[in-house]
Amino acid sequence: MGEIGNLEDEAMKRKQRLANMKRKFQGDDQDGENSESEPLPQPIFRSYKPITEELGDNVLPQAEPVDISEQVQDSVAKAKEQVLEDLDFMNLAPRKPDWDLKRDIAKKLEKLEKRTSRAIGEIIRERLKGQDLADAVAVGASHAANSYDED
Structure with missing residues (x-):
């Protein structure tokens, strides 16, 4: 039986709390229990100019701009x-218009150079077989001498 009385007491307390909350939301505080209501927060206007004079007290004064030109010039310098220290001028040079073609056919050119x-070598061997070795050396030496004189 003691539990039933306890439940009734809790139900009464809950009803009173709900009634107090209802009065608080409706704004008529008849019992005087909650006579100290919290003040409403006042808005602060930074860039808005209110129309009513009552809200004029909440306007923040206009901030004066600070001259930062010296700081900007220092940071730019x-x-x-x-930037000048970090630049690598070798990478800034423009590439030749055919650089990508050369890159793509480099492997094929290596094969062709080997074949060439x-x-x-085969052509030289055939010529050497057809001629006497001494004559071929003499022709090669004379050709080398002529190209050396021309330079």
Whole structure:
């Protein structure tokens, strides 16, 4: 039986709390229990100019701009120095218009150079077989002497 009385007491307390909350929201505080209501927060206007004079007290004064030109010039000067130090002028040079073509056919050119050198070697061997070795050396030496004199 003691539990039933306890439940009734809790139900009464809950009803009173709900009634107090209802009165608080409706604004008529008849019992005087909640006579000390919290003050409403006042708005602060930074860039808005209120129409009513009552809200004029909440306007913040206009902030005066600070001259920061010296700070900006210092930071720009530091940035220019740093950029000039960090620049790699070799990477800034424009590439030739056919650089990508050369990159793509480099492997094929290596194969062709090997084949060309083999073919030149075979041609020289055939000529040497057809001529006497001494004559070929003499012709090669005379050709080398002529090209040396021309330079």
